[in-house]
Amino acid sequence: MTRPRDRDAERRWRPDTQAVRGGLERSPFGETSEALHLTSGFVYGSADEAFGAFSGDNDHHRYTRLGNPTLDVLEERLALLEGGEAARTTASGMSAVFNALASMLRAGDRVVASRALFGSCFQVLTTILPRWGVVTDLIDGHDLAQWEAALARPAKVVFFETPSNPMQELVDVTAVCDLAHAAGARVIVDNIFATPVLQRPLDLGADVVVYSTTKHMDGHGRTLGGAIIGPAAYVESELNPLLQHTGPTMSPFSAWVVLKGLETLRMRVERMTASALDLAGWLETQPGVRAVRHPWLASHPQHALARAQMSGGGSIVTFELDGGRERAFALLDALRLIDLSNNLGDSRSLAIHPATTTHLRIGAQERERTGISEGVIRLSIGLEDVEDLRDDLATALSAASAR
Numbered sequence: 595m596t597r598p599r600d601r602d603a604e605r606r607w608r609p610d611t612q613a614v615r616g617g618l619e620r621s622p623f624g625e626t627s628e629a630l631h632l633t634s635g636f637v638y639g640s641a642d643e644a645f646g647a648f649s650g651d652n653d654h655h656r657y658t659r660l661g662n663p664t665l666d667v668l669e670e671r672l673a674l675l676e677g678g679e680a681a682r683t684t685a686s687g688m689s690a691v692f693n694a695l696a697s698m699l700r701a702g703d704r705v706v707a708s709r710a711l712f713g714s715c716f717q718v719l720t721t722i723l724p725r726w727g728v729v730t731d732l733i734d735g736h737d738l739a740q741w742e743a744a745l746a747r748p749a750k751v752v753f754f755e756t757p758s759n760p761m762q763e764l765v766d767v768t769a770v771c772d773l774a775h776a777a778g779a780r781v782i783v784d785n786i787f788a789t790p791v792l793q794r795p796l797d798l799g800a801d802v803v804v805y806s807t808t809k810h811m812d813g814h815g816r817t818l819g820g821a822i823i824g825p826a827a828y829v830e831s832e833l834n835p836l837l838q839h840t841g842p843t844m845s846p847f848s849a850w851v852v853l854k855g856l857e858t859l860r861m862r863v864e865r866m867t868a869s870a871l872d873l874a875g876w877l878e879t880q881p882g883v884r885a886v887r888h889p890w891l892a893s894h895p896q897h898a899l900a901r902a903q904m905s906g907g908g909s910i911v912t913f914e915l916d917g918g919r920e921r922a923f924a925l926l927d928a929l930r931l932i933d934l935s936n937n938l939g940d941s942r943s944l945a946i947h948p949a950t951t952t953h954l955r956i957g958a959q960e961r962e963r964t965g966i967s968e969g970v971i972r973l974s975i976g977l978e979d980v981e982d983l984r985d986d987l988a989t990a991l992s993a994a995s996a997r
């Protein structure tokens with residue numbers, strides 16, 4: 595027999611303890627590490643037990659689309675880390691975003707969202723949800739006056755990323771949540787750039803937080819996954835029916851990999867954040883670099899807000915080169931250590947040209963409105979020695995300025 599779980603104690607643990615032990619439910623074998631229940635179904639000891647599982651008289655698992663012990667551990671751990679009551683996992687970050695929105699919206703409803711969005715989030719709001727009669731008003735999320743104007747009318751959902759991908763615009767979470775609630779809307783925050791290590795939107799007034807676990811939570815570039823965290827009543831009565839019947843289920847294998855990632859999340863995010871800030875400050879001094887965006891730089895237009903609602907600036911550095919696409923491509927092609935890839939939050943540092951990749955589909959007009967010029971490069975800083983990263987960037991910068 596293993597020790598019984600003490601769920602109240604798990605709630606009181608500090609985040610570093612929750613990240614390693616939260617939600618851990620050992621099997622009768624008493625394994626040290628979380629068990630991987632890679633199974634689609636479950637067997638019953640009797641017909642009566644099966645009846646009880648389906649009628650809700652017992653909590654026997656039935657089918658992994660409806661729930662799985664490995665997914666349960668990850669969901670409980672994520673809820674603890676985020677300070678939320680309940681969590682559900684999904685097959686990708688985008689299925690978390692879509693299902694969080696779909697669980698709250700009906701035909702005729704109105705969404706207000708910040709226009710500085712990840713490319714696929716933009717598509718969901720502007721091309722997919724309108725097919726079901728949901729309209730979205732996009733505003734400049736860094737400008738509180740625009741939130742005030744948009745939320746002077748009723749809305750059902752407010753959606754934003756902070757910091758945003760890739761320009762790292764911030765939204766004042768507390769102020770916008772107050773406005774949203776007064777307008778009758780619930781607030782969904784995409785907290786992927788910050789992670790729960792650097793920012794906890796539920797503590798700031800948000801209703802629901804969504805993640806791509808693909809990013810820092812896996813942290814080693816292996817699996818796709820997502821998560822939705824919020825009030826237990828919402829998860830139970832609005833989210834669960836949608837997920838269970840439509841089936842965007844995370845693989846238990848991916849969940850097991852993410853559980854291992856969570857154990858080192860804080861150490862990795864803190865180290866990557868320190869390296870990112872170091873490189874961001876250095877990039878600001880380099881010739882040919884027009885602007886650098888990182889929330890912890892004093893030059894960030896919302897630096898004071900960053901300090902107030904985050905505990906660190908994050909692992910992403912966005913910068914703009916003079917000379918547009920030609921120089922940006924020259925720099926990317928001259929990198930020898932940092933990989934060219936559109937993923938982020940990986941232990942390996944990655945670089946990408948958003949205007950021609952992740953943000954190609956939003957179109958030139960939206961790119962211009964959100965400041966994604968042809969000279970912009972997004973860096974996701976990993977765990978390598980920061981001096982090797984600086985050397986690689988220095989070589990690539992001189993190659994670009996020779997163009």
Ligand SMILES: *Cc1c(COP(=O)(O)O)cnc(C)c1O
Nearest residue numbers: 686687688712759786806808819
């Ligand atoms: C990656 C990302 C997503 C989507 O996550 P996937 O796991 O790729 O589906 C959504 N929002 C932001 C800000 C992201 O960076």
